[in-house]
Amino acid sequence: MHEEFNALTKQHTWDVVPKSEGVNVIRCMWLFHHKYRVETQLDFRCSTSDSSLFIFHSGAYTAYLLLYVDDIVLTTSSHDLRNRILSQLKDEFSMTDLGKLSYFLGISMQRNPNSTFLCQKKYAEDIMQHANMTQCKPIATPVDTNSKHSSSDGSPIADITLYRSLAGAL
Structure with missing residues (x-):
């Protein structure tokens, strides 16, 4: 955990700031919008069904990038596109490709x-x-579906x- 925190800090993925009063802390979101060569831009769009899923589509090429905290799952329509995206990510972030x-x-x-x-x-x-x-x-069915209980039945959960x-x- 300490190594992951140091890697995120080193990459300037976030800045640790004090919590503002009256503000709820929510999960963080990440958007990958990165230039690829000078003439082409890889533009991932956030999925409307899952805020952790980013989609790239251009002509015959499609890529899906699922981001969960500091883990990424990437699937692409071609090996070439996969290699280009991974290369760009590695240029920008300290990361390891764990393979399939x-x-x-x-x-x-x-x-x-x-x-x-x-x-x-x-x-x-x-x-x-x-x-x-x-x-x-x-x-x-691990529950008795015909049972009738009230809030005063039984003892509270121990743990x-x-x-x-x-x-x-x-």
Whole structure:
């Protein structure tokens, strides 16, 4: 974590400033708008469906850049376009190309010649382990849908932090 913070500071990705009074802190957004050669400009547009997804489209060339904190997933319509974008990013930022994507944000990716398979099995298993529920028997619906409860029934949750962590992971 300390190394990532130092890299972000070194690259002038952000400036640490005191929180203004009465202002809520929200997640940061990043926009990649970079000149590529003198005569051509790579202009990524922010997706209307996901503020972390940036799209480049020019003629037959298309690129999708997904940004999550300091991780980038890039897919392009050609190897040449991918190499050009990576070269520009490396010129601008300290970064490492980790090669073909195999796992990102809880989703594993498996490729074969005709398709790509996305799976969240490991992510679900990690949540089950975090909740100490790996030995539980599976059922179709883990909640009694006919049960009637009120706010005064039962005892409060012993570890609210664990509950919030599990709810947030879903």
